[in-house]
Amino acid sequence: MFIRTKYLNQLINNMNQPTVKILVGVRRCGKTTILDQFRASLRRQEVTPSQIQIINFEYLQDNELSNPEYLLQFIVDRLCKHQMNYLFLDEIEIVPEFARVINALNSLANTDIYITSSNKTILNESNLQQMAPTVVIPVFPCSYREYLKRNQQDADSQTLYQYLNTGGFPYTHEIHGPTNLINYINGIINTIIITDFTQQATLCNPGLTKQLARHLAHHAGTTQNISQIVDGLKRHHIPTSNKTVDFYLQFLQTAFIFYPCKEYDFSRHYVKSTNIRYYPVDPSIRQALTFKKNVLSQRILESIIFIDLLSRGYQAYSGRIKDKEITFVAVKNEIFTCIQVAYSLADDAAYHRAICGLSHLPAKYNKVLVTVKPALNYAHLNPNIKIIDLYSWLTE
Numbered sequence: 001m002f003i004r005t006k007y008l009n010q011l012i013n014n015m016n017q018p019t020v021k022i023l024v025g026v027r028r029c030g031k032t033t034i035l036d037q038f039r040a041s042l043r044r045q046e047v048t049p050s051q052i053q054i055i056n057f058e059y060l061q062d063n064e065l066s067n068p069e070y071l072l073q074f075i076v077d078r079l080c081k082h083q084m085n086y087l088f089l090d091e092i093e094i095v096p097e098f099a100r101v102i103n104a105l106n107s108l109a110n111t112d113i114y115i116t117s118s119n120k121t122i123l124n125e126s127n128l129q130q131m132a133p134t135v136v137i138p139v140f141p142c143s144y145r146e147y148l149k150r151n152q153q154d155a156d157s158q159t160l161y162q163y164l165n166t167g168g169f170p171y172t173h174e175i176h177g178p179t180n181l182i183n184y185i186n187g188i189i190n191t192i193i194i195t196d197f198t199q200q201a202t203l204c205n206p207g208l209t210k211q212l213a214r215h216l217a218h219h220a221g222t223t224q225n226i227s228q229i230v231d232g233l234k235r236h237h238i239p240t241s242n243k244t245v246d247f248y249l250q251f252l253q254t255a256f257i258f259y260p261c262k263e264y265d266f267s268r269h270y271v272k273s274t275n276i277r278y279y280p281v282d283p284s285i286r287q288a289l290t291f292k293k294n295v296l297s298q299r300i301l302e303s304i305i306f307i308d309l310l311s312r313g314y315q316a317y318s319g320r321i322k323d324k325e326i327t328f329v330a331v332k333n334e335i336f337t338c339i340q341v342a343y344s345l346a347d348d349a350a351y352h353r354a355i356c357g358l359s360h361l362p363a364k365y366n367k368v369l370v371t372v373k374p375a376l377n378y379a380h381l382n383p384n385i386k387i388i389d390l391y392s393w394l395t396e
Helices: 005-014 031-044 068-077 098-106 125-131 144-151 157-166 170-174 178-200 206-218 226-235 242-254 283-290 298-311 348-359 376-381 390-395
Strands: 020-024 052-056 085-090 111-117 134-138 258-261 263-265 277-280 315-321 324-332 335-342 366-371 385-389
Touching: 005 020, 005 031, 005 134, 020 031, 031 052, 031 085, 031 111, 052 068, 068 098, 098 111, 098 125, 125 134, 144 157, 144 298, 144 390, 157 283, 157 298, 157 390, 170 178, 178 206, 178 283, 206 226, 206 242, 206 277, 206 283, 226 242, 242 258, 258 298, 258 315, 277 283, 277 298, 283 298, 298 315, 298 324, 298 335, 298 390, 315 348, 324 348, 335 348, 348 366, 348 385, 366 390, 385 390
Parallel strands: 020 111, 020 134, 052 085, 085 111, 263 315, 335 366, 366 385
Antiparallel strands: 258 277, 315 324, 324 335
16 A cells, blocks of 8 residues: 555654644545554554544535434544544544534643544634644655655656656546546536535536536636636637636536636735636546546646645646746745746747746846756856656656
8 A cells, every 4th residue: 555654754753632623625536545544553552443533524424424413423422532633534524513522622721633524614714613623634645755765766848747647536547548538537527416416506507518628627727707618618619607617617616626826916915816727636637528638738747836836735837927927826834935837948039038027027026937958058147946756746
């Protein structure tokens, strides 16, 4: 079994603390497996089976365990009185008033709570306040870095192409053949759209939601607003309205299928709420929705860089200073790293076009130029801009 060390270590570092550990991410990204690996570490520390309770609510919607009062009593009755109890509650958001149940359990001195959710609503302020204190751990499908480690391969154009067309959902490692792979990814998408959306919204159109997802996949990395999306759907004879598209668009983000990339305006130092780019959580999502193989193009490479930034704990935006675009503005611990992605630097003119936005930024910002092919001969021209090849960036 491939151990996802980054996530496992976060759980180990927070175990036995009076915090609710919340793993959130798209369905089938590996949250439950990470908890399995954590429980294995507990067993190595001689934690007994009686100290561990596991409830997966994914298929318990009509079960009495989805009743909050019954659930609370069910768990309390099985607690070991003089030992630490480790509670694992998968997809608990289907339980009404689940935050109140978690709060009651966390108030006990001998509970250590771990929950997962495939729905962003669990992170609503009211839920987090009721469950506080919390540690939120966003989980993503395997990155290119993890893909190489799992397969014991080196970073090069061949393995990157394989990753782009296999994706990072953990179970895809067990699937053979492109048809079976696409069927599996479509199964994830359909489960989210048909099952999850129907549970949340009685008045929904799964077909329209998938058409919207297909539109976003086709236009991944290009600036979009609601009106543009509506017009695009109508050009394909899919009638809809701004209100409907906005509602369904929020759902696709709530389910972690697509992530928004808003624009940071350096001139005014604020994040704009319009003209957003949308990126799929995994390259296999784009391939399944567009029926097209992913290639080593500028837009597709931007997609995996954006998701990689999020998985590293950055807030990531597109950037603009005056009329110059910057591919990504990555912020962590109030430190800004401004990243320009250039597929190739064929000549001096291409280099100067690539750094145009970065060169307009004040010296206080970190500046990075990521390119598929190394361009060391340009490094001396502007020592304030670090040039790094794509493979080094994705594997560092």
